[in-house]
Amino acid sequence: MRIAVLDNDRSQADLICQVLTSAGHVCQSFDSGKDLLGQLRKDSFDMLVLDWQVADMSGTEVLRRAKEKLPGTTPMMFLTSSSAEDDIVAGITAGADDYMVKPLRRGELVARVQALLRRAYPAQNGAExxxxxxxxxxxxxxxxxxxxxxxxxxxxxxxxxxxxxxxxxxxxxxxxxxxxxxxxxxxxxxxxxxxxxxxxxxxxxxxxxxxxxxxxxxxxxxxxxxxxxx
Structure with missing residues (x-):
């Protein structure tokens, strides 16, 4: 699957892409919401992994505008450095399918991504x-x-x-x-x-x-x- 990763911390984005690439996916990273949304005007992704606190745009705005450009079944997971309930509720309310609190745990990241992809694309999971x-x-x-x-x-x-x-x-x-x-x-x-x-x-x-x-x-x-x- 092809996954877009948004995180303005380059080392964090590289780590996420490394983990997901090792799990068999193709990743492309972005360090600003503007760059990601610009790419969505001309390209497709099977899933988005989004940092909730990027410098140029709120997580809510990124999610809203991304949903306008992608099929409604495209899974979106947000990452947050805060475990505050208000942030998590805001992300889910904005349309995210799941979330993870930083620092990320590699095994959990892969498991959550795979679970969302299985749910979004059931026909692609081992069907004979x-x-x-x-x-x-x-x-x-x-x-x-x-x-x-x-x-x-x-x-x-x-x-x-x-x-x-x-x-x-x-x-x-x-x-x-x-x-x-x-x-x-x-x-x-x-x-x-x-x-x-x-x-x-x-x-x-x-x-x-x-x-x-x-x-x-x-x-x-x-x-x-x-x-x-x-």
Whole structure:
């Protein structure tokens, strides 16, 4: 999962990212609310971890504005250096899903993050079979079927297609797709991603007559659209 971390203490942000990266996530840190909200205008994250006391903006304001830019299911956890009940109530009331009091404990941080992600994205947690219309993804063997017939796809094509179906209607940036599918491959030419997207579109027959359409989002990335019955 891709997680944004907001903390104006650089060493604290680095520690959080180190812990969550070790748990298998992709992290990007920000040291101001303005920078985070600016990034949300052009990129997507699966979860936010937010310091309640950043210098340029209140925690309440960051949460409110972030919620305007992300799907309502996106989990948000805030961090506070105060265990005062008023601060905790303010954070939960503003829409946070959970909180932690500093200093952070690594094991607890991972456990709380994983719990929020499991609740927000139940289909991504060990499911052996996922179905979207005529398409069935068997995640453990990595097999893809359409109308009961196996579609021959590569490993990356399988996970690229699954990424689109798990985010139907949601624009995915090229950076997000790269980090989700190519993971540790740092230099992936733009043409490589476009070629894989084209193959997924053709192999899965993502055309209006089949109820789905995979379209480019100009200067951003791609979006899989589910079409209503005609």
């Amino acid at each position: 079979q996922l179905q979207f219309g005529p398409y069935i993804f068997e995640t453990r063997p990595g097999r893809l079927l359409m109308d009961g017939n196996v579609i021959e796809v590569t490993h990356k094509e399988f996970y690229l297609a699954l990424l689109f179906f798990r985010n139907i209607g949601r624009p995915l940036s090229r950076a997000y797709i790269h980090e989700a599918v190519w993971i540790r491959e740092t230099a992936v030419p733009s043409r490589t991603m476009d070629t894989h997207v084209s193959r997924v579109r053709n192999k899965l027959q993502l055309r209006p007559e089949n109820g789905f359409r995979l379209v480019p989002v100009y200067s951003y990335g791609y979006r899989l659209e589910k079409l209503g019955a005609s």
